[in-house]
Amino acid sequence: MIRLEHVTKTYPKAARPSLDDASVSIEKGDFVFFIGPSGSGKSTIIKLLLREIQPSKGRVIVADRDVTAMRSWRISSFRRQIGCVFQDFRLLPNRTAYENVAFALEVIGKSQGVARRVVPEVLELVGLGGKEHRYPHELSGGEQQRVAVARAFVNRPLILLADEPTGNLDPDTSIEIMRLLDRINRTGTTVVMVTHDSNIVNQMRRRVVEIESGKIVRDQPRGVYG
């Protein structure tokens, strides 16, 4: 499903590469943690998978497509197969939970009829039934992140990328979000999560890929933070 092949990424003016000859392969339905200290290159992986940036060397393959060779006009349709969750939620503050999720559908050309059918369903799935018409500022951090997860998942993507999704949440709320991501993973969605939250990693006991100074130093099937 996802393959990094000898990927090196050096940002302009950077002394050393953010990723240095990293190779990793992720199968369909996997749940993978990328861990490592700040600045180790974890977030670079998310950006590469989304084709926000191009690697300096190597190939990135996502959903069986070589994104490094992808024409720029194909990027938008490619991204429809990928859901994304971030530490800062990235919700639209002037739209309700329902409208935030519906917006993601409308801007890729889905009708309002589809939105009316699908959005309540996915909000129910993430545990926000009854709070559809709250604005982000009326929701707790955990609830806001659930809206973000609902938005990422509403298209039933093949892959869900999560960049420190629990970074702004307290431990209990974090666990709830993790349960949600776990449930999404069980529907067959490949989940890639970047984190440095050792609690979470230790509890989940899923595959762990550790990065240090841009190099992959550990790849363990049922790992702990270590």
Next chain:
Amino acid sequence: MRAKYILSEVMVGLWRNVTMTTAMIITMAVSLSMLGASLVLYQQINTMKDYYFDKVQVSIFLKDDITPEQRNALESQLSSDPLVKQPVIHETKDQAYKKFQQMFKDAPDLVAATKPDALPESYRVQLKDPKQYNAVALEYGTKDGIEEIVDQSKLLSKVFGVLGAAQNLALVLAVFQGLAALLLVGNTIQVAAYSRRREVAVMKLVGASNWFIQAPFVLEAMFAGIIGALIASAAMIAGKIFLVDGSLSALASLLTPVPWSRIYLMIPIIVAIGALISGVTGWVTLRFYIKK
């Protein structure tokens, strides 16, 4: 649905930034009316040139003491000259005086003060090609019995010089105003893109197509361009009614008339130019502002 979404975004965008929108429309309107005026003037100068240069004459004024032999020689040379349109008109002192009386009948004092033989005898010659004047002047200028050769097209050239300068001035104003208008368009689009940066970020994230992300901004710019062009069109129509047919109508005998068709033809042209250049500017601004 998508069309509705895009249109409502355009309206919200224009309204949120209404002072900027107004500034954009005004500069666009001024620039496009200058451009329109200069284009009309350009066409006008061309028709006037066709009209007048077809009629210009070269006047060969004769000395009072010219001998009949000299006159006959001149006349026969003129009537066989390949540069000259036949027939050549001969104007005697008497005819010149009658014409003078006719032209200045509103100024009887002037007519009274002028003796019938004060005006020179002349040949009125039309050239096949008015640009050949110098050859004619060279050929006849040194002949005996000739006082002076006057080329009307020289006078006309001065008139056209003034008109041409007016046209250039309008064009320069159009260019500078146009530049200001485009900078305003660019700025407005940047402000609009900034105020919608969250939406744009989410749209890019969930895979909205580029044209869908950019369309509201480009349409916003085009809308301002079109409104500006419509105002410019109204200004040109007003200019035709109040200026050309109004305060300048005294010059109607000198200036060839400006037909309405010429004004109407300008409207779609400047609307298209206004929409196109502001749309393109908006789009180019976005390319820099929202990368990929």
